[in-house]
Amino acid sequence: MPLSDQDLEDQIIRAHEINNIWLLAKLYADAAERGLDQDHNFFLATQAYVYALQSNHPLKSKLHAFLKSHGREE
């Protein structure tokens, strides 16, 4: 069963509390895919991208491509 928006937000907060960078990349990327507000999605994708860069998460390439294609990243 997919997580509710509230559950996802709670997980992000918990991941911040335990400083789990790898998980933060995944959770923010999940959040960026489900938002209805495109500007907010870019915000979330940026959060995911930064944590993916730091943790060398495989999502970093996909996130970079997404942001770059929308003129949000070099």
Next chain:
Amino acid sequence: MPNTTSFDTVRTSVSRAKGLPNAHYIDPAVYDEERHALLFNQWAGLAVASEIPEPGDAIPSTFLGVPVLLLRDKYDKVRVFQNTCRHRGMILIEHATKIAGAIRCPYHSWCYRTDGRLMSTPHVGGPGQNTHKDINRSELGLIEIRSHIWRDVVWINMNGNAPAFEYAMRDAITRWSEFDQPLYHGGSDSQFKLEVNCNWKLAVENYCESYHLPWIHPGLNSYSRLEDHYNIENYGSHSGQGTLVYRQLFGEHGEKFQDFENLSEKWNASAEYLSIYPNVLLGTHRDHAFAIILIPEGPEKTVENIHLFYSTKDTNEALRKKNTDQWKDIFKEDIFVVEGMQLGRHGIAFDGGKFSPAMDGPTHCFHDWAASQIETQRGMENAAE
């Protein structure tokens, strides 16, 4: 800058010279002057490369007040950066760590590659917009400090103005060219730290001369007499001493360390100990070597980081520990001397001291170098005014 001390009595022949004035050991203003002239303008020792053996290994530290980050980048190159984000000047890495991907500033999350290039500036153009026309990433990489590795020591030239390392250190490199071969750090049991209450220069001075050996290290007398030592005086770069009767260490069952390869016969019984100006003390023997990196922590406090090296990766653990303990005992014997000399320099009538022309040449050599470097800096400052 102070410009108060005079070197007229320092920069003359050893038979007539006095040592550096007291202020060079106790005065914070002179310490700050020397910080630039003797350490930032030179190739100074920071650490050893073996401390960061794998790509991504990173160790932050403070070198004379400057936050620095020693790391091994993903291409296996050792680099030293100012540990400061180019955005708001935040310290990037607070504790030794393994960098998995990028270096992320903990403040606004600007991200840097391990080679220093700035790779992301999140929200810099507003939420979700990570670019801005006025943010040129190619100009905002981490500030790299010039570095070079020799004998596993990471040498840095903080001000970026020293001659090329190979030129600056050419005499010492040539002197020990036979030892220009792989060195293997002995590991965690082959390193230790000593904290001493003295100016860093006193540790250099004590190390480079053999005059004190019979009294401070009486254990050496049985086989290494004072007359078995010789002075090394290379004005402008290093000084030290050598012994003609180095005796190898043996284990309970006759074990010994393997020699470095293809050494000339001279090294069968010789060993040498060099103070490489400004702050690295090196020793080499047929079967092992060591480096002492002096980290000044104020006019009257110094940390000595000691590392022992061997000719092979695998060495006998018990013998290695025995060797570490032996050197630790010897270096500890020197502490009361350097701390005593530090206290002595608060004697207001002390005039820098009278050298023995026969025995104190290496110390005079160091003082002459220090004075010359300070004079050079004062000359440049005066010219700029």
